[in-house]
Amino acid sequence: MVAKGSLPWIGGALLFTAVMAYISTLSGGLVSYFFLFLFIIGAVLTLFFFVFFRDPERKPPGDEDDAVSPADGRVISIKNGTISIFMNIHNVHVNRAPLAGTITHIDYKPGGYIPAFNKDSQVNERNHVVINTEHGILELTQIAGILTRRIVSYISEGSYVKRGERIGMIRFGSRADVIIPQGYEFTAKPGDKVKAGETIIAMRKEKIRA
Template sequence: MAVPATALAAGMLWFFRDPEREIGSGRVISPADGVVQSIMPWKDGRTRVAIFMSPLNVHVNRAPLAGTVTSVEHIPGGFVPAFNKESENNERVVWHFDTELGDIEMIQIAGAVARRIVPYIPRGTKVEQGDRIGLIRFGSRVDLYLPEGVEVAVEVGQKTVAGVTRIDRD
């Protein structure tokens, strides 16, 4: 009985790890550890970069740019796998940051196993690029919407490291 309990405890500690990071350079850095699932032009001219986070990734999310959090909105929803198209209706937290590039939207999306998103900071908080802003428990996805004119430097299938991997190109 002690062996399974110890293994479960060790697994939980490993899953909820939060390593220190040397923050990368660039105007926009990755808010999440994971793999770029898709890069899509949006109807309003923005580009959505979707990063899928497996249960093996670090699930602490970071600010992609320095700025002020202008809103943090929890939206209830379902819990289908975050890599699935139907995940567009999953539970989520929508963040807006007032940055040097204007309004940046980031969405934390809960997956089939992840049933809780934990924002660390409230609206009105000033953040530095790479600051910890929240946690999604277990597998999930983070969508980042880049303003029109910002060229994407990552590719579908590329691994990202929160606070380190540069998302934009000069």
């Protein structure tokens, strides 16, 4: 399965590859080698887009009140009630809701494209999503990275999302920050590798200490 909105990218790469292959068969000499080279580039791009835009099915583990990761990647920091997850180019870039709830606020802001792991990435393009869950307010911020040129949202204000449901994606390298509701405690640690919708990153405090 591929991510929503990815077909123009994949289709364009496939079309380019097919056209270059056809032209190379009609040409001769150095011209033929030139179009063969373009065909190889097109084939590599097509494979890259298929891998990058992959969107595997995920089934959230644990109980409904266990918060799951919104993104594939690595935990780069946990401080002040916020966990930051860095998505590398090879990760799945479809983001998911950590907890079920109603989307009460979406605030998209355009910006720059500083590497997402850099502290100066606060000026980057971002999409701030507020989810009113059964256990309190959860905030998720999608932050664009150096290669990213668009944050794609699948949700709207007032809509209800299930835990682990797809809420959008960030193209070509990025970061996701989550502020958990009061009464929750992080179970993930800096350096952990996590998967969107599959890795539990936080649980209710009384559950952890039971």
